[in-house]
Amino acid sequence: MKITEQCVVALTWTLKDTLGEELDVLDEPVEFLVGGRDLLAKIEEALLGHAAGDTVELHLEPQNAFGDYDDRLLFLEPRHLFPEELEEGMGFEGLPPGCNPAAPQDRLYFVSDIYPEHVVLDGNHPLAGIALRITLKVHTVREAQISEVGRGTLGTGFFRMQVDTEGPADSTMDDTPPGPRTLH
Numbered sequence: 001m002k003i004t005e006q007c008v009v010a011l012t013w014t015l016k017d018t019l020g021e022e023l024d025v026l027d028e029p030v031e032f033l034v035g036g037r038d039l040l041a042k043i044e045e046a047l048l049g050h051a052a053g054d055t056v057e058l059h060l061e062p063q064n065a066f067g068d069y070d071d072r073l074l075f076l077e078p079r080h081l082f083p084e085e086l087e088e089g090m091g092f093e094g095l096p097p098g099c100n101p102a103a104p105q106d107r108l109y110f111v112s113d114i115y116p117e118h119v120v121l122d123g124n125h126p127l128a129g130i131a132l133r134i135t136l137k138v139h140t141v142r143e144a145q146i147s148e149v150g151r152g153t154l155g156t157g158f159f160r161m162q163v164d165t166e167g168p169a170d171s172t173m174d175d176t177p178p179g180p181r182t183l184h
Contacts, residue, residue, distance in 0.1 A: 099121075
């Protein structure tokens, strides 16, 4: 079966920056919904017409990947509003009550720095502002089930920073309920 809109593909990948430094490797195949919210538009476009066993190589500029880095998504918040066991890299769906009300609540934020009195939170995707080279390996292709198409996602959120406040959490990296977590 060839990849079309509204199908499910199992992929592995190697993600590198333009200097060839490896940023992420997905060794075990993970399923993504094509035609939903799981993949970036340029990745879906490149996958269309391919089949199991194919390899696809892409170069993505930031605007087609995780966007340009936006320093307006950096927030300095009081340390006491966060859990005692806070560590750099920990992610939050939205910011805790008492934080800057101007901060969009529909984003994932990552702890970038921890100071005795403050915490720096970054609402940018960790790969924002970086041009990428991605090698995708297609392992399987199957028709999407009606329920999968209706949700618009299989819940795999590597490519998203928005929090879906109306349906399944498509922006989390796992099925952990909302709240703090360390994302890998």
